[in-house]
Amino acid sequence: MGEAIAFWILAVLIVAAALGVVTLRNLFHCALCLGLVLFGVAGIFVLNGAEFLAGVQVLIYVVATLVIILFAVMLSENITGERIRVVSYNRPLGLLAALGFLGVMLFLAFSQASFPAHTSSIKDPSLQVLTDVPNNIAAFGTLLLTKFIVPFEFASVFLLVAMIGAIIVARMAE
Amino acid sequence: MTLTELCRSVVQWLGVPAEYRDAATLILLALVDAFILFNFVMLSVLVLIYVFRKLIGFIQARLGPRYTGPRGILQTVADALKLLTKEDIIPLAADKVTFNLAPLIVFLPALLVYVVIPFGDPKSGLQVRDLNIGILYIAAITSVTVIGIVTAGWASGNKWAVLGAMRSGAQLLSYEVPMTLAFLVPVLLAGSLRLSDIVNAQGEWFWQWNAFRLDYLGLTFVAFIVYFICALAETNQTPFDLPEAESELVAGYHVEYSGMKFAIFFLAEFGNTVAISAIATHLFLGGWKAPAPFLPDTGWWSLFWFFVKVSTLVFLIIWIRGTYPRVRIDQVMELGWKFLLPVGLLCVTGVGLIVAIRP
Numbered sequence: 001m002g003e004a005i006a007f008w009i010l011a012v013l014i015v016a017a018a019l020g021v022v023t024l025r026n027l028f029h030c031a032l033c034l035g036l037v038l039f040g041v042a043g044i045f046v047l048n049g050a051e052f053l054a055g056v057q058v059l060i061y062v063v064a065t066l067v068i069i070l071f072a073v074m075l076s077e078n079i080t081g082e083r084i085r086v087v088s089y090n091r092p093l094g095l096l097a098a099l100g101f102l103g104v105m106l107f108l109a110f111s112q113a114s115f116p117a118h119t120s121s122i123k124d125p126s127l128q129v130l131t132d133v134p135n136n137i138a139a140f141g142t143l144l145l146t147k148f149i150v151p152f153e154f155a156s157v158f159l160l161v162a163m164i165g166a167i168i169v170a171r172m173a174e
Numbered sequence: 175m176t177l178t179e180l181c182r183s184v185v186q187w188l189g190v191p192a193e194y195r196d197a198a199t200l201i202l203l204a205l206v207d208a209f210i211l212f213n214f215v216m217l218s219v220l221v222l223i224y225v226f227r228k229l230i231g232f233i234q235a236r237l238g239p240r241y242t243g244p245r246g247i248l249q250t251v252a253d254a255l256k257l258l259t260k261e262d263i264i265p266l267a268a269d270k271v272t273f274n275l276a277p278l279i280v281f282l283p284a285l286l287v288y289v290v291i292p293f294g295d296p297k298s299g300l301q302v303r304d305l306n307i308g309i310l311y312i313a314a315i316t317s318v319t320v321i322g323i324v325t326a327g328w329a330s331g332n333k334w335a336v337l338g339a340m341r342s343g344a345q346l347l348s349y350e351v352p353m354t355l356a357f358l359v360p361v362l363l364a365g366s367l368r369l370s371d372i373v374n375a376q377g378e379w380f381w382q383w384n385a386f387r388l389d390y391l392g393l394t395f396v397a398f399i400v401y402f403i404c405a406l407a408e409t410n411q412t413p414f415d416l417p418e419a420e421s422e423l424v425a426g427y428h429v430e431y432s433g434m435k436f437a438i439f440f441l442a443e444f445g446n447t448v449a450i451s452a453i454a455t456h457l458f459l460g461g462w463k464a465p466a467p468f469l470p471d472t473g474w475w476s477l478f479w480f481f482v483k484v485s486t487l488v489f490l491i492i493w494i495r496g497t498y499p500r501v502r503i504d505q506v507m508e509l510g511w512k513f514l515l516p517v518g519l520l521c522v523t524g525v526g527l528i529v530a531i532r533p
Binding site: 059 | 271305307310313315317320321324328329336339343347350367
């Protein structure tokens, strides 16, 4: 029961904050709402027994990504002295994209697992170790460095390339 | 009787129906824990500020607070009351909602980080929650502070505040990287992210603690130093107090804050000072263990040893604060990226290799 209460609190929080992200007029407020959404998602991870993901979610999304966004807003508004205009010209298109994304996610969720969801409904046998509570961090790490080593390494190389690219683009002006 | 049993009997005495009894116990326990932690932070900051002013006074060859109470011991209390009763000023150019929100965003992580920190042997119930992601939780929660600081700088509508917030953001994000690398060294040695496992993996003699052990070529000591420097930078302590540099930015990100909101920023800063000392104690200095196996370190003794170590580190931080000048912003960035990051990587790789090779 406690889990259900926590879920509903988090769900309402996430949806309300997400609405704030897309409707608020002040870009800085939008960014802070985004932080709240991401924090709520971390809470959902905890409820599902994925503490490691929750920690990483806070560390990377809530802090690192959000601070970059806040920096961008702060630098453009407080240095140029000009307010950023928040307008949305393409609402119908955006709605379409959002609904399409929701459809894809729901389709994937229903085709991969049976509902009501339970750990035994994970079909891939190699992922069964993750349901081995209470400590799934070791299993997570092992999977990351064995079965998923290629996507893991690809992601790190990809990020490195993006970082070097960003430095080169920034240096080009000099 | 443990706190859990106490809460259970209170719930029973209140006549909560049997099916809700467990949930009610959990909620009551959480509230009691929160109350204790909050008061611990408040009290430790109260004591810390007095000790801080006395010590800084001693270092600078003056007397420090003297007149309020015997030896000025009530000076902090008087200051706190003064701040509480001050007028709450919100500048015209400020963004009201975020201006009021920012001190809370800064203070919450300073309080939440204590949830996983053991104040002694967790077997004696001196820890709120022994999370299996302990150290990751600490890294994640403490880094939330930067959002509050950036928000405070932006919401103040003041260029010094913005500059302070920018410096702080750059500094905090940069030092996050080597700090996490330093975290990895004790994690590698213990094979667990749980704080109690990390402490238990360290030996009983003080030369078997992570900071002093020599069987990893002294790399663990280097990691301790890297962590300590990063922790100073993360909590805006001298020599890394650029975000609030009084002489150039007036007070940096909290220049527009007064009264209780200013006090909350101050509270968070001193709370974080104790927190980083506690984390360093657990990761590198053997946590609640006595320096030799023949000394008692069970039960309340573990609390004693924990506080001895934390106090030593806090003293060291105050000493540094009283002794060293502030570094420049480009020096901060250079130290972080060009020195601490490679050294941290070297530590992790070296210790990882030795752990892998050793049977």
